[in-house]
Amino acid sequence: MADRGRLYPSVIVHGREADARGEAVVDLARRLLCERPGEDPAAECKHCRRLHWPDSSALFHPDFQVLQRDLKTVTSVEAVKTLLRGAQMAPFEARGQVFVVAAADSLSGEAANALLKSLEEPHLTAPRHFFLLAPSQFDLLPTLRSRSLAIYLGAAPRPEGEAVDEIAAGFAVAIAAHRESGSSIDLLAAATALHEASDWRDPRAGEPWTVAAAAVRRAIDEPGAVPRRALLALAEELLEGRSLRLRGITAKRIVEGLVVKHLALG
Ligand SMILES: [Zn+2]
Numbered sequence: 001m002a003d004r005g006r007l008y009p010s011v012i013v014h015g016r017e018a019d020a021r022g023e024a025v026v027d028l029a030r031r032l033l034c035e036r037p038g039e040d041p042a043a044e045c046k047h048c049r050r051l052h053w054p055d056s057s058a059l060f061h062p063d064f065q066v067l068q069r070d071l072k073t074v075t076s077v078e079a080v081k082t083l084l085r086g087a088q089m090a091p092f093e094a095r096g097q098v099f100v101v102a103a104a105d106s107l108s109g110e111a112a113n114a115l116l117k118s119l120e121e122p123h124l125t126a127p128r129h130f131f132l133l134a135p136s137q138f139d140l141l142p143t144l145r146s147r148s149l150a151i152y153l154g155a156a157p158r159p160e161g162e163a164v165d166e167i168a169a170g171f172a173v174a175i176a177a178h179r180e181s182g183s184s185i186d187l188l189a190a191a192t193a194l195h196e197a198s199d200w201r202d203p204r205a206g207e208p209w210t211v212a213a214a215a216v217r218r219a220i221d222e223p224g225a226v227p228r229r230a231l232l233a234l235a236e237e238l239l240e241g242r243s244l245r246l247r248g249i250t251a252k253r254i255v256e257g258l259v260v261k262h263l264a265l266g
Pocket residue numbers: 030033034035036041043044045046047048049
C-alpha cells in the first residue's frame with residue numbers, strides 16, 4: 001500500500017519491541033517519501049539516505065518527524081501540538097510528510113484528542129502520514145483506533161519471561177485449588193497472583209496488563225482442566241483492562257472482577 005501511495009493517513013504500528021516498531025516505520029517512511037517509489041528501497045535516493053530513527057544517526061530529514069515521550073510517563077499535549085504545527089505546512093523537500101508518535105500509548109487524553117482532530121482534517125497539499133507506535137493497539141483510545149489502520153508486527157520477545165513464569169505458576173496453583181474446593185477465596189488468590197507481582201502505579205502503563213495476560217495464556221499449558229476458552233477470554237479482556245482503569249477503577253478490582261467473571265465455577 002505504501003509503495004502504491006495508498007496507505008491510510010493514520011497507521012498504528014504495534015507488537016514486537018520498540019526497536020522493531022521504529023525500524024518498521026523507517027522502512028515505511030522510505031517507501032512513502034522515496035524519489036523512486038516502488039523500486040527497491042535499498043537503491044537509496046537523497047531522501048531515503050536521510051530517513052533514520054532519531055539517535056541512531058546524525059542524518060536528518062525535515063519531512064520525517066518523530067515525537068518521543070517528553071514527560072516521565074506521558075506524551076504531552078504541548079509536544080503534540082508542536083508536532084501538528086508541522087503538519088499544517090507543506091513538505092520541505094519530499095513529496096509528502098511522515099509524523100511519528102513513538103509512544104502513542106503514553107499520549108495524555110488531551111494530547112490524543114488534539115491528534116484526533118488533525119487526523120480528521122483532510123490534508124490540503126501533499127500526502128501526510130501519521131504513525132502511532134505502541135506495544136498494543138489496545139493501549140490507544142478507541143477513537144484513535146477507529147480512524148487508523150493497525151499493523152501488528154507479532155508478539156514481543158519476552159524479556160520479562162521469568163516474571164511471567166512465576167505469576168503463571170502462582171495463578172495455576174490457585175485456579176487448580178478453586179476447581180477442587182469451589183471456594184471464592186481460591187479464586188481471589190488467583191487474582192492476587194496475577195496482580196501482586198506487577199507495578200501498577202502508572203495508570204497509563206500497558207505492561208502490567210500484558211504481563212498478566214501472558215501469565216494467563218501460559219497457564220493454558222498447565223494441567224488443571226480449566227477450559228482453554230475461558231482462559232483465552234480472560235487474557236483477552238486483561239489486555240483491555242487499562243481502559244477500565246483510566247475510568248477510575250483500581251487495577252486490583254478489575255483483575256478480580258475479570259477472574260471471577262471468566263473462571264468462577266457454577
Ligand atoms: Zn529513495
